Amino acid sequence: MKKVVITGSNGLLGQTLLRLLSEEKEEYQVIGFSRGENRSGREDFNYVSVDITVEKELRKQLSKYNPDVIINTAAMTHVDVCEDDKDGCDLLNVEVVKYLKEYSEKNNTHLIHISTDFIFDGKKGYYKETDEPNPLSYYGLSKLKSEEILTNSTIDYTILRTILVYGKVFDMSRSNIVLWVREMLSKGKEITIVDDQFRTPTYVEDLAIACKMAIDQNTTGIFNVSSNELLSIFEIAQQIADSFSLDKSLIKPISTSTLNQTAPRPAKTGFDLSKTNSILGFHPKSFKEDLERFKQTLM
Template structure:
């Protein structure tokens, strides 16, 4: 039986992964690390309330368990907040990875770490795992630094880069693009959405499955995980309206320049998924197919 620690187990991916692994309790012993109370709605795994930025405490708790795998889903992901609070961003996004890597060297644990399309500048799109990163925001830089901690280490690691994760779990602390668009259109509120940024959104269930596949295959290195078709954020919003049969006329296109966001965003990301197809034997679908699958799970 594999012992798995999931950091950020209260988050969207954290809860989805807890749910997935607990379907095979004979195979995985799951430990959730997160702040505050357990928000997963489940009591059938060991939950540890912890501030993972406390290095000594994190080390103590991990060494008690001696996990086979640590899946690090915890991160500061609000791009503008990272730009405004660089120290806090580095502490969670880089410092924690350094601590986990040091511990993993000691106990021979395999780290599965989540990264982002924001490590790229967005000039070309359809990025391969081997393309040269060039982050244009502090969030992107912090995630690149966290990748470098792992790539420069001697431990077994898997880095899963992902884009614009959406889905639903038991207790949502923050929204995501699908819920935001759906809610606004249901309330018949006009929304402005950029038509000059391009992304491949990721269904959280697919991302959780990719973490599990990485463990089961002991796959090491960097992999891209997202849906398989590049769309403008405006097109993404339109597809959400179509799937949920909501009025598209409330969606108004705008350009990035009008938003005055604190941190710059890459214009065009998206991934080449051929390595993921070949090595993980995982074949992501289109955003629309994922949306239809997601819709079935809603009450």
């Protein structure tokens, strides 16, 4: 049996991992770390209320459980908030990774870390794991710094880079593109969506499965996890409307320049999934196919 600590267990990926791993009680002992109360709606795992940004507190709780694997899903991901609060962003996105790396070094722990397409400048699209990062935003820079902490270390690490994660769990602290578009169109509200940014969105179930595969196979290195077809965010919204039989004429295209966002976004990301297919053995599908899977869980 492997002991697995999930940081950020109250989040979208955290709660999804809790469910996925807790289904196999003979294989995993699951421990969730998050702030405040357990919001997962589950009681079949060990929950620890801990502020992971306090190194002493984090180390104390990790030492108590002595995990074989840590999956770090905790992060400040709101891009504009990171731009405005660089210290807070660095603390959660960089310093915590340093603490986890140092613990993993001393205890021979496999550390699985979630990263992002925002480490790239978006000039190319369909990025490979080996492509040169060039983040445009402070969020992207913080995630690149966190990657470098691991790639420059001697520990067993897995970095899973992902894009525009969506899904639904028991207690949602924030929405995501699929739920938001669905909600707005269901209410008959007109929405404006950028048509000059391109992404390969990620179903949270797939990201959780990729984490589990990395544990089971003890796969290390950097891997891309997303759907396999590059779409504009406007096209993404249209596909959501089609999938849920909603009125897509309510979706109006706009350009990024009209948004006046604090932090710049890369224009075209998306991932080349060749390495994920061949080495991790995971074969993501199209956004349209993933949406159908997601839709089934909402019925």
